[in-house]
Structures are given as C-alpha cells and as structure tokens.
C-alpha cells in the first residue's frame with residue numbers, strides 16, 4: 001500500500017465525498033497556478049515512454065491514459081490535474097445553461113467495500129460560456145477535450161430542444177479544445193433512456209454541428225446494451241459525419257450491479273454506480289463494438305472499472321485505443337496514472353511488443369501469427 005492509500009485516503013474518507021471533490025479541485029487549481037508546485041508534481045509523476053505515444057485523429061497523445069468527464073466539471077483545475085501525467089483530459093460535462101444539478105443532498109457516495117462510487121450529481125456545472133472563458137489560453141502537454149451534455153432542468157425536453165442546446169453549448173469552445181465529447185446521457189429523461197440513443201436524433205445532432213464548419217475530432221459517449229443491431233444503426237447514422245472520430249461506449253448502466261455493500265447501505269444512497277464491478281461489462285462492450293466499427297475511420301475510448309495496468313492493457317487488447325480512469329483515482333490516488341503507464345511498458349516487454357498500438361484489438365485475432373486487426377486502425381505511433 002502506498003502513501004495515498006495508507007495515509008491520505010483514510011483522512012479524505014472521513015469527510016463528505018462531494019466536499020472532498022470540491023476541495024480536491026481547489027487544491028489542484030492552486031497547484032496548477034504555482035510554478036513551484038506544478039514543477040514538483042510534474043517531477044513526482046513524470047513517466048514518458050515513446051512506446052505509449054499515439055497519433056489518433058490528427059492529435060498527439062503522450063500516452064493512452066485519460067481523465068474522463070465528471071472530475072473537473074468546470075475547467076477549474078486542468079493545469080494542476082495534468083501534472084499527474086494524463087495522456088488526455090475531458091473537461092465537463094458542461095451544458096449550455098448553468099445548472100445546480102440534482103437538488104437532493106447527499107448526492108455522491110463512497111462504497112468502500114466495492115471500491116465504488118455512487119453518483120447522483122445530475123451534471124452540475126457553471127454553463128458553457130463561463131467554462132469556456134476559463135479554458136481560454138490554457139496550454140497543456142496533452143489534448144484537452146470538452147464534454148457536452150443537455151442542461152439538467154429536472155423536466156424532460158423534446159429531442160429537438162436537447163439537440164439545439166447541445167449544439168449551441170459548443171459555440172464558446174470553438175478553437176479552445178482539441179476534441180469534443182458528446183455525453184449522450186439525458187439527465188432529464190428520468191428513465192436513464194437517452195433521446196440521443198435513437199440514431200435519427202443522433203443524426204440531427206451531428207447535422208446541427210455542421211453550422212461550425214470545421215470541427216475538431218468528436219467522440220460520442222453512450223451507455224446502452226452492446227447489441228450489434230443497435231450499434232450498426234448508430235454507425236449508419238454517424239456515417240456522413242466525418243468529424244466523428246470515435247466512440248466512448250460505457251458499460252450498460254441498466255444492468256443490476258453485483259456488490260458486497262450491504263443492501264441497507266445501498267438503500268440509503270441513489271444514483272449510478274461506478275467501480276471494478278463494471279470491468280467485465282465494459283470489456284464485453286469493447287469486444288462487441290470493436291467487431292462492428294470501421295477501424296480505418298473510428299477508434300474506441302473506454303472507461304469503466306480500470307484500476308491497474310493489467311485492466312488497461314486488457315481493455316486495449318479488446319479494442320480500445322485510449323482508456324480513461326476516474327473511480328480508481330479516488331481509491332488509489334493520482335500516482336496511479338504513472339503506475340499504469342509503467343505497468344503498460346512492462347506488459348509490452350513481456351509480450352514482445354514494440355509499441356502500444358500493436359496491442360490494440362489483438363484479442364480479436366483469430367489465429368496466432370495472423371496480421372493483427374489493429375493494423376487497420378489509424379492509431380499509430382506518433
């Protein structure tokens with residue numbers, strides 16, 4: 001057990017999770033603004049290796065380990081957070097209008113027996129204008145993305161309104177971020193079903209983005225059952241939109257989780273649950289998606305239950321070009337990013353591979369010795 005797990009985590013876990021989240025962002029913001037603190041953290045967490053560099057959709061990723069949406073929701077602390085050595089960072093989710101999120105408290109819960117988090121935030125954020133102003137002029141050593149979502153108003157809105165809102169939310173970020181993530185979850189649907197999971201609505205959303213002319217690479221983040229028919233329908237809808245460069249398919253949130261946390265404790269909490277129990281379903285999602293996409297056009301980014309280099313490597317072997325970690329940072333601390341990168345290099349050596357791109361999708365090879373399918377992706381060494 002390292003210093004974070006033995007000393008820092010027990011202290012942090014004595015306080016309300018949302019309060020700790022806010023304080024962590026504040027601390028990272030302060031660290032990012034101080035040259036001395038930033039330099040010290042960069043030295044502590046530095047681990048660069050050319051075998052982990054990837055060029056994807058015209059962007060240079062120093063490594064495939066990213067921070068997903070939901071950690072720095074308001075773009076307050078990206079410079080501080082980047083010192084942990086991420087290969088890319090999503091800010092958000094951000095909506096067109098500011099939102100307080102769900103009114104009920106508490107709305108963030110730890111389930112330590114399962115190393116999991118239960119989230120009922122309801123995408124609180126300061127709104128796209130404010131967040132964009134914060135990102136102006138920020139330079140990072142890794143690609144920065146903006147993750148956009150519908151505003152949480154507590155009332156379901158017609159699909160056309162959701163579409164127009166998300167398209168407008170992007171306006172202030174033009175020229176500021178390296179990529180766009182569309183969080184296709186609809187916080188107001190009440191049922192967990194997203195209007196944007198309907199391919200026709202998704203096509204309308206992408207059409208609405210045409211107003212911007214040239215766009216940076218866009219990735220679509222969704223959570224629905226990995227059924228080949230659904231995936232194929234979505235791929236067909238996306239086909240005319242060349243700016244869509246990939247997908248972030250997450251584990252199906254509607255599956256009931258199998259957890260060690262006692263039922264009585266779960267009943268006192270609410271929201272979706274992240275953690276290692278999602279690993280298998282996220283792996284399965286990757287397996288199915290990788291077999292459906294046109295790898296010469298699209299890549300996959302995967303998050304869900306990644307806690308170690310072995311987990312990240314497995315996800316990459318199943319087809320992810322990039323992976324993201326969130327819950328594991330809460331349980332293992334920021335040093336995890338460096339440990340995953342070091343571990344990935346050791347795993348490449350073990351398997352006699354020269355570069356991480358050679359591992360992408362190898363689980364799909366049918367016969368040993370056959371040209372790996374990953375050779376057809378556009379994820380190559382920078």
Ligand SMILES: Cc1cc2nc3c(=O)[nH]c(=O)nc-3n(C[C@H](O)[C@H](O)[C@H](O)COP(=O)(O)O)c2cc1C
Pocket residue numbers: 068069070071073092093108117119121123147183221250274275276278303304305306324325326327328
């Ligand atoms: C506290 C918390 C807040 C989150 N908020 C968002 C969000 O605003 N937007 C989003 O796209 N994903 C959000 N997520 C989901 C993460 O981006 C990620 O997809 C998910 O946690 C799975 O990764 P993990 O198993 O490494 O945590 C959130 C996750 C957590 C734990």
